[in-house]
Amino acid sequence: MRLGFAAFSAQGYALAQRLAQVLGGTATRCGVDCPLRDWIREAFSRYEGLVFVGAVGIAVRAIAPYVQSKTTDPAVVVVDEGGRFVIPLLSGHLGGANGLAHRIAAAGGGSPVITTATDGRGLFAVDSWAKEQNCHVMEPERIKGVSGKLLEGETIWMRCPWAVSGLQPEGVLLGEAGDCDVEVTLSPGKDPALHLVPKILVLGVGCRSGVGKETLAAAVAQTMERLHFVPQAIARVCSIDLKKEEPGLLAFCAERKLPFLTYSPEELAQVTGDFTPSEFVRQVTGIDNVCERSAVLGSGGGPLLQRKCKGDGVTLAVAQIPFQPEWRW
Template sequence: MTLHLQEGKQIELNSSKPFAVVAITKHGVELARHLHATFQQTDLFYMSKFEQGDEDQRRIQLFEGNVRMLLPALFSSYKGIIVIISLGAVVRMIAPLLKDKKTDPAVVVIDDKGKHVISVLSGHLGGANELTRELADHLKATPVITTASDVQQTIPVDLFGQKFGWVWESSEKLTPVSAAVVNEEPVAIIQESGERNWWNYKKPLPNSLTVYKTFDEAIAAKPNAALIISHRILTEKEEELLQNGVLYRPKVIVLGIGCNRGTSMEEIEAVILSTLEELRFSVKSVKDVCSITLKQDEAGILALAQKYQWPFTCYSPEQLNSVKIKNPSDTVYKFTGAYGVSEPAALLHSGADSLILTKKKSGNVTLSVALITHS
């Protein structure tokens, strides 16, 4: 199939892969075909005058016209775009398409000979830096990455903990805190929960980054910025550090749920949100919900899990009975085959020795809360 690019005409693409490769020269097309054959997660686009006859078989898209008119469709359809065109031309073509670093796709430029791979756009959040390294390694080329935190081998504030699933409470202070980190200003790190193996470099943590055991110690140090990793709702005093700080929410909360058949999502949700508020825990730190296999088709729980994008795991009665709980119930056993549901499910799934909330009964819902700990 050949796309005919015309000024002012909107192009709709049915992209099946996360990345697009684009080429407009003879040597660029050869390099692009090589990448397309070896990187399975790419769709390939090149000019029809370089057609080789196997494009339909390999699902390669040909186009006629100015490649500039193809880029808007690629921007809206792909996670990343690999362009084998000169850097200056790419910068001019993508300039009108730029919106926000949180939504713009990764853009990587490769020269015609495959000697340099350049991270151009969305290096961190969009993954262009990582893609650049991967492509350069494959092509035996030189990666060109200019992001300060990558060059200095320090914490990338906007990506900190992302590989573990951490999320920001707010992105408001990402830019000033990032500046403090790369400029080697005093930055406090306070971690109450979440994965501990976040320092990925062989060198020691820079002297400008100090890990404090308590908020009081960090506040007393008067740092220029702060990185806080916690599942808790902070106190007013602790929030002083957020004047120039970023709060990360690690995924450490496990919710064990039991409910009567047909309980609505709204009722289950209300119990969870009110309980987390009582515990002063953030809903953003919920990792999973779990229950018994009898509830694997429970519409209310399934709808809740889908709404919050929480994995939903169910355990058999035998698995739940393998966990020791304080108050086993003969009544629950009579109906489910397990001596408890929410308590053993939360313990089993979290690997915790004890529960933060043993069991709360509210209306048609029973809820237990556990925390995943990381050494």
């Protein structure tokens, strides 16, 4: 998590520096290094977590113009200058502010002050669980309904095709058939469940030089539709290092905030499996297949869900990162 620490006094800045050193991040003394309004304007989109060392009121006024949605806002945490109390202020679950508060408290010897209802009563927090399992929440507006049932003492039903390890939380039952409250899936339907999509798909890409991002986007959309998967399940894009500066690929990944990894022909050659060979590709790149090999390598050896498909100067393959959810949130 990329962290930015803001402090306002010498004592607060000293604490911010200590926390930044332990947790990783950048400490700024607003009013000395730069005005607070300038810092927050850049920090709100730059960092995944903002930590204010000072008064809650200062943090509230600073972030107010920028708050938009629990799905996009960064985690915001406030720590008093003495480091005694650590208060998650924004994006406690999806943004990870509650977890960040616990980390800060452990690093500084303070006490986390958690105010979200499910956490306060020790209940299963479905949005925290989704973040911990690296899942995208398709319908964040449905989180309230799931949490509301748990807070009222009701049971929620979850469907998950992957085995979930650990101790199953109170109030949560796993089921395979019928209606459910929460479903972990790569193919969300139109039912009223809260759908959680694990980000476990890796795209292996080969392309003609100069292919535009629109062409790439169309090819990816067609492939995902064929597999009945949603694009939110894509974790990263991989290719050969000959394509590491390919403008269309870089633009496609940048727009979607997807990591783009490339490998040498020697690395791709070491990947074991049954791949679709091409003598033309071998002559150009030094390896018989780029998209399938890079997808498997980028997934950590996961299975191929889509072998090489091609069109409009693009070849695509899809592999799955091994997914082992657990009852931790």
